[in-house]
Amino acid sequence: MTNNNFEEVRRLVAEIIEVPVERLSPDADFFKDLGVDSLKAIEIVAAFEKKYRIIIPEKDIPNIKNLRQIIEYTEPVKTAKA
């Protein structure tokens, strides 16, 4: 995970869920720690799909619970496209 990528993803998520960037540590649980609900979750998914031009399958969404997991999820796609 590059620092640039981490910061980019962190900013994107922070903007959607409306929390200060500092609160978004890699392992903070979106749902338990950051108050993300189902509507915010679909907004995060849609924003990532648009930005990285990927499709996140519905079955994978429950497994993406923190910043680290979302970066791990998008990283292989980005690398493959690079």
Place this chain on the structure above:
Amino acid sequence: MNWDKEKIKSILPHREPFLFIDEVIEIDGTEKVVAVKNIKNNESFFEGHFPGRPIMPGVLIIEAMAQASIILFSVDRPEIAKTHPDYYLGKVKAEFVSPVYPGDKLVIETNKVKFLDYAGITDAVAKVNNKVVATANLVFSIKKE
């Protein structure tokens, strides 16, 4: 295939005077729905908005967009729509460009951004005489009883 009022009412739980779709005139796969609401002179909301100077409230244009979005969702996820869940608006980002008056034919185009079983995001455009009167991005949730 066009949808008439009866078909629309089989999907939307809304009823007069809060049903804001008269007809569905285009369905593009599961990506897009185009619907029509003919704005009548005697719409109940014109009584107060505004007396002697009728203008369709912007929030009701949003409501029409939301109802068209439910129809699109039902085309994408018929098995969920069949259970007649509750639909809730969660977040709206909208821009209003021109007023809508009695006699206008409001054409609402709604496009799928992302649908899940329990939530959806659409981009909608409302037009009168092919001129954009409002645009909105809608986030809504779907809850089964």
